Amino acid sequence: MNKFWVVALETYKKHVKSASFIMMVLAPFLLIGFSLGMGYFGDKFSDVNEIAIVSDDKAISETYREMAKDDFDINKKITTESEAKKALENEEIDGYLSISVSENQLKGQYTGVETLGTTNQQILLGFLNQMQLGINSGSLGLTQEQVTTLLSQATLSEKQVKVSDGQIKENKDNRMALTLVGFFIVLAMYMIVLLYASITAQEVASEKGTRIMEIILSSTTAAKHFYGKIMGIFLVISTQVLIYLFSGVIAYVLAKDIDMVKGFLETVSIDELIKGILGYNLLYLLLGVLIYTILSAFTGSLVSKSEDAAKAVTPVTYLIMIASLPTMMLGMSDPQNMLIKIFSFIPFFSSFAMPVRIANDSVTNTEILISLGILLVGIILLLKLSAKVYKSTVLIYSDKSMMQVFKDALKVTKTR
DSSP states (O other), rough: OOHHHHHHHHHHHHTTTTTHHHHHHHHHHHHHHHHHHHHHHHHHHHHOOOEEEEEEEEHHHHHHHHTTTSSBOOOOTTSHHHHHHHHHHTTTTEEEEEEEEETTEEEEEEEEESOHHHHHHHHHHHHHHHHHHHHHHHHHOOOHHHHHHHHOOOOOOOEEEETTTTTEEEEOOOHHHHHHHHHHHHHHHHHHHHHHHHHHHHHHHHHTHHHHHHHHTTOHHHHHHHHHHHHHHHHHHHHHHHHHHHHHHHHHHHTTTSHHHHHHHHHSSSHHHHHHHHHHHHHHHHHHHHHHHHHHHHHHHOOGGGGHHHHHHHHHHHHHHHHHHHIIIIIOOOTTOOHEEETTTSSTTTTHHHHHHHHHHHHHHHHHHHHHHHHHHHHHHHHHHHHHHHHTTTTTTSSSOHHHHHHHHHHHHHHH
16 A cells, blocks of 8 residues: 555544544534533523512503413412512512603613523513503503504615626525525534644644654655645545535534424525535635645644644734634625725635635635635645644654744755
């Protein structure tokens, strides 16, 4: 077998069999399960079991009880605040809402042993606002039709078209699907690159300057060994991505008949989601991960000890943040921003910026192909440079700074 693939497969097998890889794969599933569990049990434990509604104005308390009966378990026997306080002291109710009226202004005060929670608080406030609207319209002598007219709002719709051969043509609105895919790609790449940057740097730095490396280089070249390491890590990342894609398919098959999922799929077509993931976006994800993997390997080749791998990836981490944060902040709200347009053609930045522009349908196929071409050229140039530096530093054990090691490596490559 080609020595390149021997190194790549050995690196791949070492990592996919490790406990850290298994934990990285399981982490999102555990996080989702934990979040769903916390949400479920949180709702259960935060539910208000029984409350009372009291007011000096009997009509107000009765009206409010009628409005809130579907959302709360209301004790209708309690009609005064003194009765409500006594019931609360005896733990017969969880709390009570006291409603007062002053100069046609409603005021509600909830008293309970536990907090209402944001959701229940907003529900109670919503009912108060509805009653306040009725009081205000009555004091102004407005009819129900007049109130309805007063509350009517303007509407704004958006129609997406495309211009072809000098004519405006209908364009299917798949903005929601593209936006979801674009956000997913940016977030996925951000997490993957951050997770694997130190792993890649440590993988390259771990064998440098050792007797083992001397033995390895007696049977293969430094460049092949370096390329094999990168390919092995890239295969590990690809495996994790494929696991998530396969899990997404299984989740869809199992959950497609759930009412909430059905409602979501009525808004966003599953076909459009799949097209969005498997198109240009997937290319940007893979190429973006690849260029950052090469960069992490490059920085890892500039240190002599695996303990220094964390220090080696610091520049990579900063670059990821500089590339991703402006994209996430500006890209979704202002895809036509000049900074996003410039980023979409710069290697290291384009993998974050271009999926956002694709999501907002603000870029042509020609621009995408140019961006991909520049990204591929950047990957090839970085790979060549990294291999040369690795070849010059692979057997060197030095305590010099990364920048000094890089300068020394460049001098060595120029003399060869």
